[in-house]
Amino acid sequence: MKPLLVALQDTAQLSGPLARALGADIAEIDLRRFPDGETYLRFDTPPDDRDLILLAGLADPDAKLPTLVFAGQTARTLGAKSVGLVAPYLPYMRQDRVFRPGEAVTSVHFAKWISSCVDWLVTIDPHLHRWKALSDIYSIPSVAAHAAPAMAEWIKNHVDRPLLIGPDAESEQWVSDIAVRAGGVDHIVLAKTRHGDRDVDIALPDMERWRHHTPVIVDDTISTASTMIAVTGQLVDQGLRPPICCAVHGIFADGAHQALLEAGTVRIVTSNTISHPSNAIDVSGILADATSSLLKQTGLSRT
Ligand code: R5P
Numbered sequence: 447m448k449p450l451l452v453a454l455q456d457t458a459q460l461s462g463p464l465a466r467a468l469g470a471d472i473a474e475i476d477l478r479r480f481p482d483g484e485t486y487l488r489f490d491t492p493p494d495d496r497d498l499i500l501l502a503g504l505a506d507p508d509a510k511l512p513t514l515v516f517a518g519q520t521a522r523t524l525g526a527k528s529v530g531l532v533a534p535y536l537p538y539m540r541q542d543r544v545f546r547p548g549e550a551v552t553s554v555h556f557a558k559w560i561s562s563c564v565d566w567l568v569t570i571d572p573h574l575h576r577w578k579a580l581s582d583i584y585s586i587p588s589v590a591a592h593a594a595p596a597m598a599e600w601i602k603n604h605v606d607r608p609l610l611i612g613p614d615a616e617s618e619q620w621v622s623d624i625a626v627r628a629g630g631v632d633h634i635v636l637a638k639t640r641h642g643d644r645d646v647d648i649a650l651p652d653m654e655r656w657r658h659h660t661p662v663i664v665d666d667t668i669s670t671a672s673t674m675i676a677v678t679g680q681l682v683d684q685g686l687r688p689p690i691c692c693a694v695h696g697i698f699a700d701g702a703h704q705a706l707l708e709a710g711t712v713r714i715v716t717s718n719t720i721s722h723p724s725n726a727i728d729v730s731g732i733l734a735d736a737t738s739s740l741l742k743q744t745g746l747s748r749t
Pocket of ligand 1: 613614616617643646665666667668669670671672673674
């Protein structure tokens, strides 16, 4: 029997392409809120004895997690053969250690929770910094696919003389890979000091030699956009061309998108892991390939 894909919140941009690529049926579900705000969920398509793929948009995770947990538990109760999670954006990866005594290391707690709810996990470019692999904290089979091939393709096709700029040490992993894939274009990596959620300092060297390039700031995530705004401001101050900002996950908290435009960027481009008007990079094929190879490895797929 074909796998069954359950499209939970904020996944309309990916559910059709993913189901087609995986040869999966899309489940009919009744998902709504009771007047008191609690969740009602019913599977109209029975999941019994089928491999179930929960596709979940998990930006703003605290509002969405109950639905994911209820869907996973209900599918198991109804006899699904297996229940996996495709989370194009994986939240709760940034608190990866105790910065101040008494803090919750939420990446660990979240990973334990998800590992108990589903049998496997596929995501794209999770924020792996102090954790080097998902298996450091997730106890289920998990794959971190990369948007780099799709991002490199977009840059190759749309940007004249790009200079890729990674805003901090963590971004080296994405920027250097994308630079190679985009045809060996130039890239630099900056140093960032974060003082608070919206307070970052970035050290930009003398950029004179890049005057005739198009700066492309590349990062995994735009959240408050403080990072991109800080880099953009300094590029503008040095009289370089207005930069393009390019990220895998566009969260855009509280007016961040507008603030970044006002800072002087010429274009903001994101992948469709999170649905947003800035989406220009399609990662559905990358997600489908990662999902189908994980299903084959774990022996869950009959396709
Ligand atoms: C963190 O180190 C990440 O790689 C990003 O640089 C960060 O998430 C961006 O956050 P914000 O947009 O709030 O500066």
